[in-house]
Amino acid sequence: xxxxxxxEQILDPANRANPYxxxxxxxxxxxxxxxxxxxxxxxxxxxxxxxxxxxISSDDxxxxxxxxxxxxxxxxxxxxxxxxxxxxxxxxxxxxxxxxHDRLRGQVMRCFTPQRVRGMxxxxxxxxxxxxxxxxxxxxxxLVDDFSYPLPVTVICELLGVPPEDEAQFHGWATQLATxxxxxxxxxxxxxxxxxxxxxxxxxxxxxxxxEKRKNPQEDILSDLATDxxxxxxxxxxxxxxxxxxxxxxxxxxxxxNGMLTLLRFPExxxxxxxxxETAPRLIEELLRYEPPVHYRTRxxxxxxxxxxxxxxxxxxxxxxxxxxxxxxxxxxDPDRFDPDRPDNRHLGFGxxxxxxxxxxxxxxxxxxxxxxxxxxxxxLSLTENPPPYRPGASLRGPCHLRLALEEVAEG
Amino acid sequence: xxxxxxxxxxxxxxxxxxxAAHGLRERGFAGRLTLIGDEPHLPYDRPPLSKQxxxxxxxxxxxxxxxxxxxxEFRLGLPATRLDPEERFxxxxxxxxxxxxxxxxxxxxxxxxxxxxxxxALDGLYTLRGRDDAQRLGQRLQAKPRRVxxxxxxxxxxxxxxxxxxLDIPVTLLVRDATPLxxxxxxxxxxxxxxxxxxxxxxxxxxxxxxxxxxxxxxxTAVTLKDGERIETDCLVAAIGTLRNVEWLDGSGxxxxxxxxxxxxxxxxxxxxxxxxxxxxAAGDVARWPNPHDDDALVAVEHWGNARAQAETAAGNxxxxxxxxxxxxxxxPDFWSQQFGLTIKLVGLTDGADAFAVRHGSLxxxxxxxVFGKExxxxxxxxxxxxxxLPAYKAAIRERAPFPPIEEALDQPRLRVQEP
Numbered sequence: 095x096x097x098x099x100x101x102e103q104i105l106d107p108a109n110r111a112n113p114y115x116x117x118x119x120x121x122x123x124x125x126x127x128x129x130x131x132x133x134x135x136x137x138x139x140x141x142x143x144x145x146x147x148x149x150i151s152s153d154d155x156x157x158x159x160x161x162x163x164x165x166x167x168x169x170x171x172x173x174x175x176x177x178x179x180x181x182x183x184x185x186x187x188x189x190x191x192x193x194x195h196d197r198l199r200g201q202v203m204r205c206f207t208p209q210r211v212r213g214m215x216x217x218x219x220x221x222x223x224x225x226x227x228x229x230x231x232x233x234x235x236x237l238v239d240d241f242s243y244p245l246p247v248t249v250i251c252e253l254l255g256v257p258p259e260d261e262a263q264f265h266g267w268a269t270q271l272a273t274x275x276x277x278x279x280x281x282x283x284x285x286x287x288x289x290x291x292x293x294x295x296x297x298x299x300x301x302x303x304x305x306e307k308r309k310n311p312q313e314d315i316l317s318d319l320a321t322d323x324x325x326x327x328x329x330x331x332x333x334x335x336x337x338x339x340x341x342x343x344x345x346x347x348x349x350x351x352n353g354m355l356t357l358l359r360f361p362e363x364x365x366x367x368x369x370x371x372e373t374a375p376r377l378i379e380e381l382l383r384y385e386p387p388v389h390y391r392t393r394x395x396x397x398x399x400x401x402x403x404x405x406x407x408x409x410x411x412x413x414x415x416x417x418x419x420x421x422x423x424x425x426x427x428d429p430d431r432f433d434p435d436r437p438d439n440r441h442l443g444f445g446x447x448x449x450x451x452x453x454x455x456x457x458x459x460x461x462x463x464x465x466x467x468x469x470x471x472x473x474x475l476s477l478t479e480n481p482p483p484y485r486p487g488a489s490l491r492g493p494c495h496l497r498l499a500l501e502e503v504a505e506g
Numbered sequence: 507x508x509x510x511x512x513x514x515x516x517x518x519x520x521x522x523x524x525x526a527a528h529g530l531r532e533r534g535f536a537g538r539l540t541l542i543g544d545e546p547h548l549p550y551d552r553p554p555l556s557k558q559x560x561x562x563x564x565x566x567x568x569x570x571x572x573x574x575x576x577x578x579e580f581r582l583g584l585p586a587t588r589l590d591p592e593e594r595f596x597x598x599x600x601x602x603x604x605x606x607x608x609x610x611x612x613x614x615x616x617x618x619x620x621x622x623x624x625x626x627a628l629d630g631l632y633t634l635r636g637r638d639d640a641q642r643l644g645q646r647l648q649a650k651p652r653r654v655x656x657x658x659x660x661x662x663x664x665x666x667x668x669x670x671x672x673l674d675i676p677v678t679l680l681v682r683d684a685t686p687l688x689x690x691x692x693x694x695x696x697x698x699x700x701x702x703x704x705x706x707x708x709x710x711x712x713x714x715x716x717x718x719x720x721x722x723x724x725x726x727t728a729v730t731l732k733d734g735e736r737i738e739t740d741c742l743v744a745a746i747g748t749l750r751n752v753e754w755l756d757g758s759g760x761x762x763x764x765x766x767x768x769x770x771x772x773x774x775x776x777x778x779x780x781x782x783x784x785x786x787x788a789a790g791d792v793a794r795w796p797n798p799h800d801d802d803a804l805v806a807v808e809h810w811g812n813a814r815a816q817a818e819t820a821a822g823n824x825x826x827x828x829x830x831x832x833x834x835x836x837x838x839p840d841f842w843s844q845q846f847g848l849t850i851k852l853v854g855l856t857d858g859a860d861a862f863a864v865r866h867g868s869l870x871x872x873x874x875x876x877v878f879g880k881e882x883x884x885x886x887x888x889x890x891x892x893x894x895x896l897p898a899y900k901a902a903i904r905e906r907a908p909f910p911p912i913e914e915a916l917d918q919p920r921l922r923v924q925e926p
Contacts (some may be wrong), residue, residue: 147898148866148915397914398717400905408914448894 099128101413101483105278105488108429111481113389113488114430117418124402129135132411133395136418138425138442140402145414152449154394154411155189155274156281157182162200184329186337187272192497195448198334200451201326205315211455214249218463221248223506226471230503234478237496241468242350243343245285246460250342253456254335255307255314260299267296268343271336273487277392278413293336300335300468304328338453346457348387350464353378354497356385356478360432367453371466377434382420382443384432387457389491390446391418407483416442417491474501511607512537512786514824515596516879517586517727518612518751521551522790522813524570526610526704527578529821539578540604542596544585545636553810555640557666561672566641580732587614589758591783608824611731611755611767611775612790612817615748615808625719630726631742634662643743647673651741654678657716658745659686659750661843666743668845671706678709678737681714690852692862695876695888698869710740734792738922748808752791760786766794771834787824789816798836799903800885802831807855809841838904848872851893854886854903860926863910865899866917867892875899878926879909890912 098106100120100376104113117136120126124137135141144150155397163170187198196262235241243265251261273279285486304320311317315338319331326334357364372441393412398405420441421429453455469475475498482488482493512593514530516523519541527539532795543549551568556566572578582859589611617633619744620626632643644813646672654670656663659681670677679686686703687696700840704710711731719742720728728738752762758776761768767788768776773795775786790793790813796802823832840853859878867874875895878886883906887899895917903910910921 143897143901146894146896147901148917149896149898149912151916283846394918397912401901402909 099130101128101132101134107486110484110486110491111487113417113491114421115423120415120418121422125404125406127404131408132413134402134413135414136415136422137402138419140441141414141419142411142446144393144399144401145442145445147417149395149397149399150412151191151394152189152195152391152395153185154190154392155185177290177294180329181333184327184333186333188337188341192448198330198450199325199452200321200457201319202315202334202338204322205318206452206456206473207457210253210315211459214253214456215459216246216464217252218249218460220378220465221245222467226307226467226503227506228473229500232318232503233500235497235498235500236304238347238351238493239355239495240356241464242347242469242496244462245350246346246457246476248341249346249456249460250339252497253315253340254315254342255312256303256339264296264298264339267292270339271296271340272344272487275388275391276487277413278488280435291446296336297328297332297341300332302333304331321378341453343450344490345387345453346460348385348490349378349381349457349461351493351496352385353381353461353465353492354468354475354498355477355482356381356432357465358475358498359480362477363432363434367465367470371470373434374462374466378438378458378465379439379441379443380432380436382421383426383436383439383441384418386441386443387492388443388445388489389450390415392491401483402434414445416445430502471504471506472498472502473504475499508841510827511535511824512607513606514539514746514869515604515606515919516610516612517547517589517596518614519545519580519582520612520614520790520813521810522612522614523550523610524549524787525531525814525817526574526612526821526824526846527576528573529818530666530824531576533822533825534795539576539608539769540787541578541579542584542586542598542604543582544599545638547637548580548581548582550637552624552635555637556662557669558638559640560634560644560666560669562644569636576684582841585736587692587754588785589760590757590758590804591758591786597746597784601876603926607785609786609790609825610817610820611786611788612813613751613754614791615750618747619747620744620746626744627724628719628721629718629724629727630742631738632741633746634666634743634745638726646674646741647797651722651739651885652676653737653739653741655680655737655739656741656745657714657742659683659688660745660747661687661690663743663745664699665843665845666745667703667708668706670675671708671846677904678705678711678739679709679911680714680731682713682715684713686710686712687744688904690856691888692856692859693851694862694869694926695850695890695923698872698890699845702797702848702872703763706846715745746790748804752792759783765804767792768794770805771789771796771798771802772823772829772832773816774823787820789813789820797839797855799838799906801858805839805855805857807837807839809839812837814911840900840901847889849893850888850890851896852886852888853896854878854884856886856888857887859913859926861909861923864917864919865910865912865915865921866895866919868919877902877910879923882909883907884911 119137125142154442187195241395307320395406395410444454478497485494541926544856549570584599595605612899617635653676667679684695685696686700701706715732717730717732730736755762761776773787791808794806797805819835826832844853856878861879866878873892
């Protein structure tokens with residue numbers, strides 16, 4: 095990879111297991127221009143500032159490219175362009191700016207009530223216990239397949255009101271649609287074509303579900319959104335539901351997997367969590383700093399922005415490298431040390447500014463229940479591969495498998 | 507000054523004093539540490555006093571948290587009465603002397619008393635500065651006076667008016683200027699807050715002053731305004747500003763007057779001739795320091811955030827040895843206020859501003875970010891119920907960006923520059 099820019103090296107799967115030395119290199123220039131005109135922000139002070147700058151837009155998805163002709167004039171000249179236009183206008187709020195963003199996010203936040211989120215603790219515990227019970231008798235597990243993936247998926251489906259029997263089909267959809275967060279993937283024609291097919295399938299499914307919820311509302315978020323009289327239109331509703339489903343599928347899995355991986359790498363912390371489960375919240379905050387589930391987010395500069403001695407020019411893509419800022423020695427002393435007792439741990443693990451993670455309180459509950467239960471009940475755990483294999487994404491970064499040996503599953 | 511200090515005295519046991527004490531210990535100072543406070547209370551927080559405490563939601567005990575290992579000696583209930591910077595001691599009200607190697611002066615301010623002493627002594631007349639004041643006034647408010655008359659067009663006056671309305675007490679607010687809060691926020695924002703206050707039922711009188719008070723048996727019964735109107739009231743709150751606690755420095759040679767105690771960029775106290783007083787530092791409301799964001803114009807900032815930041819800086823510099831190891835105090839003034847359901851934030855100082863523009867939201871929506879310019883530079887930004895973009899404007903103020911800053915951004919109305 096000689097000659098490639100630092101950010102290209104970060105995107106290279108070969109560096110997925112340990113991107114942190116590259117981040118340290120990047121931090122030498124707080125806001126650094128890459129050869130392709132992208133600006134990477136890697137230091138805490140600059141990132142914290144730019145994430146709340148009104149000249150930074152989240153509406154940065156590339157316009158759909160021209161697709162290959164199918165030969166059907168109605169499809170090529172009417173259906174596809176209209177559909178592309180509709181999708182462009184009804185992007186999920188993670189890719190939108192105020193005022194639309196505020197309206198859509200506000201409607202979701204009204205459904206994500208603290209009571210509802212707190213109510214998920216018990217359900218999360220029940221799902222966790224079920225998943226751990228299935229490990230009984232095994233001496234090898236894949237934490238991702240057996241636990242970290244199914245837990246948040248079951249939780250988000252239940253919260254949204256997706257019937258459990260339909261969960262299976264979301265796996266493929268969610269993975270495909272999560273490419274929207276990877277700048278090196280989302281622009282290419284093949285990914286866009288796949289995303290289009292995939293979005294149409296998931297949209298059809300959710301459209302059906304919305305109809306059902308309107309007819310027969312349940313105690314779930316989708317019912318609330320679908321029956322909100324002051325609510326969003328169906329296109330926005332679908333985009334929002336897809337966003338919540340994808341986010342629920344693709345992020346917490348990393349938090350839990352990275353959590354166990356980190357605890358197994360630093361067994362003194364595993365032992366401590368086992369002995370003092372009440373220390374879990376601090377440990378999870380440190381995990382969000384040390385191995386965050388989302389490593390960066392992309393933005394677009396709407397105007398020239400002077401920062402850290404340079405100017406990010408209007409229209410430049412901007413990468414907010416959250417995971418690098420989380421290891422900035424100017425903000426965190428001894429940043430490469432995993433230290434749950436760290437004071438004033440203002441990490442950027444959930445992002446910041448107006449796009450701060452909507453699901454943060456839920457993710458904290460899920461991670462806490464999961465890690466406390468896992469270390470309490472799984473005895474004689476060890477890593478069989480270190481580092482483990484990683485999923486391809488550099489933004490949604492986490493192991494695709496975490497194969498562990500275990501001696502015993504203790505009673506619940 | 508190269509020897510490390512063994513004994514540090516902090517005159518003033520409020521936010522700045524306590525923050526400095528913590529700052530000294532965090533930096534490894536292991537010697538004797540004494541805080542002098544003229545009130546009998548351990549350091550406490552003031553922002554809730556005009557709000558939750560008056561309203562009866564919190565008790566007046568707003569004691570600030572102290573680190574369990576602070577190991578500081580508190581000399582409470584006695585003011586510092588004299589400083590001898592040559593012999594290096596502080597004298598207390600009982601004549602006892604506290605020698606120091608380093609001294610931090612953080613004696614703050616007190617409420618400006620009602621100018622006519624015979625009226626000031628009336629039962630029913632209040633000022634608000636400390637927790638005892640808040641307790642007394644809070645008890646009175648909870649007993650539902652018929653009407654509260656508030657004098658003063660600043661933030662304390664408005665916050666107390668807001669609390670009174672929360673308690674459903676009729677309020678007349680007398681503001682001497684033609685616009686409320688104009689000194690800090692300018693006419694547009696001050697006018698907006700005045701409008702909201704009126705909607706919430708405050709009888710707001712602009713360009714209005716008290717001519718005289720009436721009393722029966724030492725109790726306030728009514729006030730007469732300069733325009734001749736008579737208002738019956740048994741409870742008057744004078745929120746007419748503050749006085750700096752500098753009288754105890756008379757005769758010390760330090761450059762202290764009604765504007766504050768002069769210090770240099772490193773928080774070191776100065777003599778009248780501008781020379782540095784060895785070992786003496788200042789922080790908080792009493793300190794008057796060169797503001798790097800305003801061409802080193804001298805300023806005393808009576809804000810919670812500055813008290814903490816300046817105490818931190820001073821603590822570091824007290825242990826620094828010599829000036830080459832000291833850090834300059836470059837805090838960008840900021841403060842917030844909550845009243846009538848609005849959260850108001852201000853970053854920078856609007857003194858001398860000659861231009862104003864709303865950059866997000868609008869006055870009509872009562873949600874906005876507005877910026878202030880002075881001679882073509884951005885000097886301050888204020889938000890009402892909409893602080894999310896404020897950090898970007900704060901950076902622009904630090905950089906002294908050309909006014910108006912931050913164009914072509916999200917969520918902005920068309921630019922219209924006005925007089926502040």
